[in-house]
Amino acid sequence: MASLELRHLRYLLAVAEHGNFTRAAEELHISQPTLSQQVKQLERALGVQLLDRTGRAVRLTDAGGVYADHARRALRDLAAGERAVHDVRDLSRGHLRLGVTPTFTAYLVGPLTAELHARHPGVTLAVTEMTQDRIEAALLADGLDLGIAFAGDHLPGVAATALFTETLSLVTGAARARTAPEPLPVHALKDEQLALLSADFATRGHIDAYFARHRAVPRIAVEANSIQALTEIVRLTGLATVLPDAIADGHPHLTPVPLAPPLPTRTVVLLHRAGAYRGAAAGAFAALTHDLVHARGYPPAP
Numbered sequence: 001m002a003s004l005e006l007r008h009l010r011y012l013l014a015v016a017e018h019g020n021f022t023r024a025a026e027e028l029h030i031s032q033p034t035l036s037q038q039v040k041q042l043e044r045a046l047g048v049q050l051l052d053r054t055g056r057a058v059r060l061t062d063a064g065g066v067y068a069d070h071a072r073r074a075l076r077d078l079a080a081g082e083r084a085v086h087d088v089r090d091l092s093r094g095h096l097r098l099g100v101t102p103t104f105t106a107y108l109v110g111p112l113t114a115e116l117h118a119r120h121p122g123v124t125l126a127v128t129e130m131t132q133d134r135i136e137a138a139l140l141a142d143g144l145d146l147g148i149a150f151a152g153d154h155l156p157g158v159a160a161t162a163l164f165t166e167t168l169s170l171v172t173g174a175a176r177a178r179t180a181p182e183p184l185p186v187h188a189l190k191d192e193q194l195a196l197l198s199a200d201f202a203t204r205g206h207i208d209a210y211f212a213r214h215r216a217v218p219r220i221a222v223e224a225n226s227i228q229a230l231t232e233i234v235r236l237t238g239l240a241t242v243l244p245d246a247i248a249d250g251h252p253h254l255t256p257v258p259l260a261p262p263l264p265t266r267t268v269v270l271l272h273r274a275g276a277y278r279g280a281a282a283g284a285f286a287a288l289t290h291d292l293v294h295a296r297g298y299p300p301a302p
Helices: 006-018 021-028 033-045 060-085 102-106 111-120 134-140 186-191 201-215 227-235 245-249 280-296
Strands: 094-100 123-129 145-150 158-166 166-171 193-197 219-224 241-244 255-259 268-273
Touching: 006 021, 006 033, 006 060, 006 268, 060 102, 094 102, 094 134, 094 280, 102 227, 111 280, 123 280, 134 145, 134 158, 134 268, 158 280, 166 201, 166 227, 166 245, 166 268, 186 201, 186 280, 193 227, 193 241, 193 245, 201 241, 219 227, 227 241, 227 255, 241 245, 245 255, 268 280
Parallel strands: 094 123, 094 145, 193 219
Antiparallel strands: 145 268, 158 268, 166 241, 166 255
C-alpha cells in the first residue's frame, strides 16, 4: 500500500469515466500499456480486482465502485487542502467560486462584486448563473465555494444561512406609474397583458403557483429567459410583469405595484457545503454579503 500514489487514483477514475483504456490514456497523455500497468499495480496492491475487462466496455467491479467513491472523495479533499495552503490570510490574493440563481444577476451580483473588489482587490471572483439544484450539487462536488439561492429543502450536506427576505410585485413601465399605488386585486390582472420569465426560472414557478392559488388567469403575451430583455419589454410597451421589488427599485423606468393579496415572500440564503473548509475569500465574501444587504435595507429574513 505504501507504493500507491495519487496517479493511481486518477488513472483508475479516468478509465472508469471513459470505459476504455485507450481514451483514458489519451486524456492522461500517457501510453495505453503504461496506463494498464499502473491500474494492475493498484489492483495488486489492494489485492482485489477493480475493473471488469471482459465486456466491450471496461467497467468498475463492485469493489472498484466502492474504491472509486473513496478515491473521488480523497482527491476532492486534497484539492481543498491545496487551496487552503495557498490561501493568503490577509486576502492580498485569493479566488472565490460563486453560484447564483438567475434573478440575482439582475440586482445583487453587481453590488457584491463591486464591494468585494473595493475591499479585497486581489481576490478574483468566478460567478456562474445556474439553477438551485445545480448549485447544491456543485457545492457537494467542490465545484463551488458559495451559492446564493432560496431557503427550502436542501440536499443533505448543504448548509444555508439566511440573508434577507425577497418580495415580489407587479411591475409596470414608468409612464404608467401611479403615486403611492393602491394594491391591485389579483383578479384585476385579467385585464392586463403580462410579460413573464420563462418556465425554467424558479421565480416563474413561484408566480404561477400564486396565480393558481388565487384562480387568476392573466393573459401572458410574452415569455423571456432574460431579465434584461424583460425589463426592456416592459419599459417600451404597455405590458406589465412580476419581478422582485429590488429589481424595480434599482431601475428608473420601472414601478412596482403591490398586489392584493401580496405575492408570498421568499427567504434568500447563502449556501455552502456543511463541514467544508471555508477559505479566507469565502469568509470575507460572506461577511460583506451580510453587510451589503443590511446597508441596502433589504427586509430581514424571518
